[in-house]
Amino acid sequence: MLLRMLLGVISISAPSALAVWPQPAEIETGNHVLWLDTALQATLRCDNGEDQFHDQNYLIYKNHLAQILDWMSLHAQGFMDTVQSTFTDKSRNGEVDFSESSIVEDAVRDTLSAIHGSRFVPWKLHKRNTTFEPDQSAPRQYISRLQIQQRNCPPPERFRPSSFFDGDESYEILLNNGTAFITSNSSIGTVRGLQTFQQLFFAHSALSGIYTPFVPVKIADRPKWRHRGLSIDIARNPFEPQDLLRTIDGMAMAKMSRLHVHATDSQSWPIEISSLPELAQKGAYHPSLVWTARSLREVQMYGASKGVSVYLEIDVPGHTASIAHAYPDLIAAFNELDWSTFAAEPLSGQLKLNLTDVDTFISTLLHDILPRTGQYTSLYHVGGDEVNLAAYTLDETVRSDNPEVLQPLLQRFIDHVVGTSIQFGLRPVVWEEMLLDWNLTLPSAGHENPTAQTLVQVWRNSERIEEVLQRGHRAIFGDYHHWYLDCGYGVFLDPYATGKSPPGVPYNTSGGFSSRLKKPFLDYCAPFHNWRHMYTYDPLAGIARGLQEGVEGGEVLMWSEQTDSQDLDPKLWPRVAAAAEVLWSGVRDESMLEAATSRLGEWRERAVVDLGIRSTPVTMTWCLMEGGCNL
Numbered sequence: 001m002l003l004r005m006l007l008g009v010i011s012i013s014a015p016s017a018l019a020v021w022p023q024p025a026e027i028e029t030g031n032h033v034l035w036l037d038t039a040l041q042a043t044l045r046c047d048n049g050e051d052q053f054h055d056q057n058y059l060i061y062k063n064h065l066a067q068i069l070d071w072m073s074l075h076a077q078g079f080m081d082t083v084q085s086t087f088t089d090k091s092r093n094g095e096v097d098f099s100e101s102s103i104v105e106d107a108v109r110d111t112l113s114a115i116h117g118s119r120f121v122p123w124k125l126h127k128r129n130t131t132f133e134p135d136q137s138a139p140r141q142y143i144s145r146l147q148i149q150q151r152n153c154p155p156p157e158r159f160r161p162s163s164f165f166d167g168d169e170s171y172e173i174l175l176n177n178g179t180a181f182i183t184s185n186s187s188i189g190t191v192r193g194l195q196t197f198q199q200l201f202f203a204h205s206a207l208s209g210i211y212t213p214f215v216p217v218k219i220a221d222r223p224k225w226r227h228r229g230l231s232i233d234i235a236r237n238p239f240e241p242q243d244l245l246r247t248i249d250g251m252a253m254a255k256m257s258r259l260h261v262h263a264t265d266s267q268s269w270p271i272e273i274s275s276l277p278e279l280a281q282k283g284a285y286h287p288s289l290v291w292t293a294r295s296l297r298e299v300q301m302y303g304a305s306k307g308v309s310v311y312l313e314i315d316v317p318g319h320t321a322s323i324a325h326a327y328p329d330l331i332a333a334f335n336e337l338d339w340s341t342f343a344a345e346p347l348s349g350q351l352k353l354n355l356t357d358v359d360t361f362i363s364t365l366l367h368d369i370l371p372r373t374g375q376y377t378s379l380y381h382v383g384g385d386e387v388n389l390a391a392y393t394l395d396e397t398v399r400s401d402n403p404e405v406l407q408p409l410l411q412r413f414i415d416h417v418v419g420t421s422i423q424f425g426l427r428p429v430v431w432e433e434m435l436l437d438w439n440l441t442l443p444s445a446g447h448e449n450p451t452a453q454t455l456v457q458v459w460r461n462s463e464r465i466e467e468v469l470q471r472g473h474r475a476i477f478g479d480y481h482h483w484y485l486d487c488g489y490g491v492f493l494d495p496y497a498t499g500k501s502p503p504g505v506p507y508n509t510s511g512g513f514s515s516r517l518k519k520p521f522l523d524y525c526a527p528f529h530n531w532r533h534m535y536t537y538d539p540l541a542g543i544a545r546g547l548q549e550g551v552e553g554g555e556v557l558m559w560s561e562q563t564d565s566q567d568l569d570p571k572l573w574p575r576v577a578a579a580a581e582v583l584w585s586g587v588r589d590e591s592m593l594e595a596a597t598s599r600l601g602e603w604r605e606r607a608v609v610d611l612g613i614r615s616t617p618v619t620m621t622w623c624l625m626e627g628g629c630n631l
């Protein structure tokens with residue numbers, strides 16, 4: 001009763017702007033309120049002749065209160081588990097009902113369920129003691145229809161990753177009255193439109209419904225870059241499929257398109273390879289930490305259903321010591337006492353470079369992993385970073401650290417991996433060293449087969465992007481000075497307890513050297529890269545205009561020496577979303593930061609409340625409520 005009286009006298013704050021994240025190319029909004037009808041009907045139509053969704057005018061969604069409650073209780077129990085088992089059930093009966101049209105239909109249903117089930121009341125975006133919500137007792141106008149018009153119908157056959165992911169991502173939203181419209185040219189465009197549509201709505205604090213206060217809404221949107229990626233290393237520390245599923249939810253809400261899973265490394269091999277079972281049995285940190293073929297497939301299917309292509313990296317020939325647990329004869333310089341001579345971090349060990357058994361191993365591995373991951377992605381990451389020269393002095397098949405001796409062998413090795421990847425229809429991605437340090441010949445952008453256009457991922461220095469482009473390759477940016485998420489947390493190593501290095505460190509010496517680690521134990525890429533730093537990174541700086549077309553996009557990267565399931569979310573978010581806007585909307589500048597704080601702040605609250613993502617705050621709550629804090 002007291003609350004009602006207070007509500008009766010409090011002032012009405014000016015309506016804030018619609019905060020879509022990432023920023024759409026064109027957006028116009030008003031300040032009229034529409035409520036979402038709980039019996040909203042959605043229809044999906046596509047144009048080209050007979051290949052349509054089930055009908056010319058297919059009623060895809062008719063919401064009932066029971067369904068909403070159902071969805072909410074699923075959410076409370078662990079929505080992820082339910083989604084996973086839905087996919088598994090779908091694929092168990094032999095006939096896999098996973099196609100572009102099922103993705104779009106599910107996306108419509110899931111989006112509407114999520115909007116109806118939202119608990120996001122944006123009080124943090126408004127000053128204290130102001131009313132920002134529509135009067136719930138006033139007469140309501142409703143949105144009762146959602147019409148989705150997709151120009152090109154989804155192909156009728158089973159899911160084809162390149163056809164889906166390489167579709168036109170542009171979309172338009174129009175909301176004037178009781179009928180909302182989403183228009184697109186392709187299935188992925190429809191998915192992107194729905195991802196924005198979801199951000200138009202808020203929950204009323206009295207739980208009396210879902211509304212948007214911004215009508216009329218007119219949005220026309222398209223991405224700057226196709227490759228809008230996040231890389232997560234699941235080998236250095238333990239992760240579970242649920243971690244990636246939750247991350248995919250956040251990526252989808254920021255319209256990211258590619259999840260790069262750095263799946264194996266020297267420290268552990270968590271990925272099950274059925275044709276080489278001992279790899280994971282012996283190479284995983286613990287039997288409970290093996291990613292089965294089924295769980296990997298579920299993560300990929302979940303990603304595809306949200307427009308996120310989940311692709312794998314099995315880094316070779318470096319970063320491979322964990323193979324030695326199952327196949328000791330394939331690895332040179334395994335676990336040397338002086339690891340720092342033979343690897344970038346403990347432990348050392350690298351695939352031998354001139355051994356038939358290694359070629360056979362690589363063939364078996366690729367024939368296992370490529371066909372199955374290639375059902376849901378059109379990319380494969382070959383690795384190729386930090387190949388250590390000294391390790392080959394201990395490789396009895398070469399016994400040399402001379403780049404001129406090693407280069408032809410490495411070319412042959414990479415030709416094998418890249419060639420097999422293309423043979424299975426997967427476009428290869430390599431780390432920059434293969435091109436820039438080793439001068440390897442790789443299939444390039446000029447190739448008539450698009451699958452054979454190698455993508456080169458630049459991580460050391462953005463000045464190298466131009467060099468990659470000049471050599472005729474397409475580039476992925478995201479260097480460690482700007483877009484590494486693991487920087488600034490300090491080293492994970494300790495100085496020698498005795499103060500001096502033991503005999504044999506450095507290699508082949510009697511030891512007695514002082515530790516290189518000094519107070520305050522900063523890491524190699526300190527300081528911490530905050531979201532404003534990531535947001536204002538300009539990957540195109542200094543790159544000739546004529547070459548910029550060759551940039552495929554970028555990735556933010558989460559290396560996991562000091563990260564696991566427990567702290568993944570706060571390390572990723574909101575920084576990944578900040579990068580996502582650079583990738584979708586184009587290069588940002590400092591003048592955009594103030595507005596970004598408020599829009600990203602809203603994105604973060606929505607992610608916390610509706611996706612259960614444990615994101616770090618974007619700013620202090622007081623600043624968010626007051627509309628900004630400047631200096």
Ligand SMILES: *[C@@H]1O[C@H](CO)[C@@H](O)[C@H](O)[C@H]1NC(C)=O
Binds near residue numbers: 009
């Ligand atoms: C809210 O603001 C009104 C004036 O707009 C004022 O009269 C009232 O005391 C305020 N309430 C609280 C709890 O601060």
Ligand SMILES: *[C@@H]1O[C@H](CO)[C@@H](O)[C@H](O)[C@H]1NC(C)=O
Binds near residue numbers: 168171
């Ligand atoms: C669809 O394709 C047409 C023709 O290329 C283009 O003009 C339009 O912007 C695209 N996107 C949408 C949402 O219609």
Ligand SMILES: *[C@@H]1O[C@H](CO)[C@@H](O)[C@H](O)[C@H]1NC(C)=O
Binds near residue numbers: 174176177178179
């Ligand atoms: C609703 O808005 C759409 C799009 O502007 C328009 O075509 C339609 O005629 C409107 N319907 C009504 C009933 O005003």
Ligand SMILES: *[C@@H]1O[C@H](CO)[C@@H](O)[C@H](O)[C@H]1NC(C)=O
Binds near residue numbers: 354397399405
């Ligand atoms: C590679 O191995 C072959 C046969 O084992 C040997 O003849 C050749 O010299 C080796 N190459 C190098 C560079 O060591």
Ligand SMILES: *[C@@H]1O[C@H](CO)[C@@H](O)[C@H](O)[C@H]1NC(C)=O
Binds near residue numbers: 404407436437438439
């Ligand atoms: C690659 O080319 C660069 C520049 O021409 C040269 O400095 C480098 O030594 C070459 N690397 C190898 C492994 O041949």
Ligand SMILES: *[C@@H]1O[C@H](CO)[C@@H](O)[C@H](O)[C@H]1NC(C)=O
Binds near residue numbers: 508
């Ligand atoms: C180790 O040191 C000895 C003595 O200095 C030297 O003869 C030998 O070549 C060294 N071995 C390696 C692999 O560096």
